[in-house]
Amino acid sequence: MNLLRNRPWSLISRMTQEMNKADVRPSATATATPTVAKKRSLWPSVLRWIPTSTDHIIAAEKRLLSLVKTGYVQEQVNIGSGPPGSKVRWFRSASNEPRFINTVTFDSKEGSPTLVMIHGYGASQGFFFRNFDTLASRFRVIAIDLLGWGGSSRPDFTCKSTEETEAWFIDSFEEWRKAKNLSNFILLGHSFGGYVAAKYALKHPGHIQHLILVGPAGFSSEAVDQSERFAQFRATWKGAILNHLWESNFTPQKIVRGLGPWGPNIVRKYTTARFGAYSSGDVLTEEESRLLTDYVYHTFAAKGSGELCMKYIFSFGAFARMPLLKSASDWKVPTTFIYGVQDWMNYQGAQETRKQMKVPCEIIRVPQGGHFVFIDNTNAFHSAMFYACRKFLSPKPDNESFPEGLQSV
Numbered sequence: 070m071n072l073l074r075n076r077p078w079s080l081i082s083r084m085t086q087e088m089n090k091a092d093v094r095p096s097a098t099a100t101a102t103p104t105v106a107k108k109r110s111l112w113p114s115v116l117r118w119i120p121t122s123t124d125h126i127i128a129a130e131k132r133l134l135s136l137v138k139t140g141y142v143q144e145q146v147n148i149g150s151g152p153p154g155s156k157v158r159w160f161r162s163a164s165n166e167p168r169f170i171n172t173v174t175f176d177s178k179e180g181s182p183t184l185v186m187i188h189g190y191g192a193s194q195g196f197f198f199r200n201f202d203t204l205a206s207r208f209r210v211i212a213i214d215l216l217g218w219g220g221s222s223r224p225d226f227t228c229k230s231t232e233e234t235e236a237w238f239i240d241s242f243e244e245w246r247k248a249k250n251l252s253n254f255i256l257l258g259h260s261f262g263g264y265v266a267a268k269y270a271l272k273h274p275g276h277i278q279h280l281i282l283v284g285p286a287g288f289s290s291e292a293v294d295q296s297e298r299f300a301q302f303r304a305t306w307k308g309a310i311l312n313h314l315w316e317s318n319f320t321p322q323k324i325v326r327g328l329g330p331w332g333p334n335i336v337r338k339y340t341t342a343r344f345g346a347y348s349s350g351d352v353l354t355e356e357e358s359r360l361l362t363d364y365v366y367h368t369f370a371a372k373g374s375g376e377l378c379m380k381y382i383f384s385f386g387a388f389a390r391m392p393l394l395k396s397a398s399d400w401k402v403p404t405t406f407i408y409g410v411q412d413w414m415n416y417q418g419a420q421e422t423r424k425q426m427k428v429p430c431e432i433i434r435v436p437q438g439g440h441f442v443f444i445d446n447t448n449a450f451h452s453a454m455f456y457a458c459r460k461f462l463s464p465k466p467d468n469e470s471f472p473e474g475l476q477s478v
Contacts, residue, residue: 171220189260193219217375288418397425409438
């Protein structure tokens with residue numbers, strides 16, 4: 070789960086302490102143009118408590134993707150107002166208003182395999198900005214913002230159970246797939262996006278050629294994976310307070326919104342600190358850091374929606390309420406797990422899952438990479454990706470040797 074650096078309670082503590090002057094400046098915009106009208110505020114951004122809007126999100130996305138050399142098309146894909154044939158509109162909405170999934174599709178060579186990329190919690194598709202050029206050289210890359218995140222529609226979050234919350238993401242993704250007329254694609258999910266991708270693959274395996282889960286969340290439950298140290302912490306007054314905040318759906322994004330015009334300060338401190346911590350040496354440049362900070366701020370500060378899923382999917386401590394390990398025997402899609410060696414997500418959950426899977430499964434660990442391994446060590450991550458997809462990229466996949474420097478588990 071893309072919970073920023075470590076677990077969400079660590080982030081909440083970090084963000085409340087980091088308040089210095091922000092450095093968020095505008096940059097040149099990309100050429101792609103959104104295809105849906107966006108609501109504008111009557112108040113100038115400098116007079117708003119939360120200086121953001123849908124326009125700001127899309128503009129920040131364009132600025133960040135201006136770093137990408139490969140051409141792309143950005144679009145808002147209409148997924149309708151509710152599941153076809155259902156008497157219930159999306160998310161118990163009283164409105165027939167259609168919802169949209171923000172989508173970017175990169176230029177590719179004809180005949181390239183299709184790779185669909187899903188971001189994690191607290192993120193959006195722009196987090197893959199360092200990967201798009203390299204991956205687009207071998208794949209037809211399509212990246213999305215999950216419903217309720219980034220530049221996608223942000224309906225009121227009305228789910229009241231784990232099952233409803235999973236359906237929020239799985240069903241909206243399936244309507245997006247239908248609207249894009251996609252099939253036979255490789256599906257990549259990072260962190261919480263890995264959980265969504267895996268759950269989708271369990272329900273709709275016929276559309277997916279290969280599943281790639283990067284530092285995925287949700288493979289073990291609290292009963293299985295809770296350490297004695299964590300149990301002791303949970304029994305303390307600090308643990309009790311943080312558990313209450315979790316169950317109250319208190320999110321890092323709420324801190325950013327609550328700080329209003331001071332929110333960018335916290336985000337800048339976070340991006341500066343986090344994306345140098347596990348780097349292979351290729352740290353974010355000043356421009357990358359500035360544009361990513363701008364992008365993260367606007368996606369954080371916008372209306373809360375998909376972020377409110379956490380308490381229904383995971384218990385306090387990021388333990389899955391409906392762990393994927395229990396569904397291992399039902400897996401129908403060949404799968405590759407990719408973890409950074411310093412990732413706080415435990416790859417041993419993937420090992421236990423593999424024992425029960427009846428389809429091919431590989432586990433690759435990338436050195437000098439943490440939870441955001443695709444940012445921390447881009448070259449090694451790309452090597453892992455090309456090896457994982459050798460069946461679709463190489464005329465003789467069985468002759469492909471395992472990349473030097475990576476670890477096969």
